[in-house]
Amino acid sequence: MCWRTDESGQATVEAAFLVPVVFVALLLLLQPGILLYDRIVMQGAAAQGCRLLVTSTQAGGASATSCEDLVKRWLGAVPPHDLFHVHEPSCTWEVVCEGDEYAGEVAVSIQTKVRPLPLIGAAAAYAGAVDGDGYLTVAVRETASTQPAWAQASGISPGAWVGARG
Numbered sequence: 001m002c003w004r005t006d007e008s009g010q011a012t013v014e015a016a017f018l019v020p021v022v023f024v025a026l027l028l029l030l031q032p033g034i035l036l037y038d039r040i041v042m043q044g045a046a047a048q049g050c051r052l053l054v055t056s057t058q059a060g061g062a063s064a065t066s067c068e069d070l071v072k073r074w075l076g077a078v079p080p081h082d083l084f085h086v087h088e089p090s091c092t093w094e095v096v097c098e099g100d101e102y103a104g105e106v107a108v109s110i111q112t113k114v115r116p117l118p119l120i121g122a123a124a125a126y127a128g129a130v131d132g133d134g135y136l137t138v139a140v141r142e143t144a145s146t147q148p149a150w151a152q153a154s155g156i157s158p159g160a161w162v163g164a165r166g
Helices: 010-055 062-077 118-127 149-154 158-165
Strands: 094-098 105-114 136-145
Touching (some): 010 094, 010 118
Antiparallel strands (some): 094 105
């Protein structure tokens, strides 16, 4: 019986080189996945905020306050961890709601800060993509028209429609 001793342990040596490479690759894919999740939740929340602004019938700026409350409730789906958004010492969500049902267009802007993972943070700092505290900024802006194109083409304002009903 003849044993080949020159190849024994080859799989162990290959695994010793491959396992760290796989873990680094997974870590490098983790941060973009987190940022993508943040953006998806933020875009959904901004779209719902636009929908509320377009359909709201509250007067005197109360719709902007209720819009911010709605958007922040939607943003509760993002975990309060620095990798998803900075939550300490104060929450970094910045929500701006613009317009109402009488405007031609409404908009919701959301911005937050994220602490990058060490490898990506070093690359982002080298590229100048982080602020002075070492955070990445993630921002989303959604807009919506208050009237469909056919209604805008008619030239009749929504205020006239309400007056005609009363």
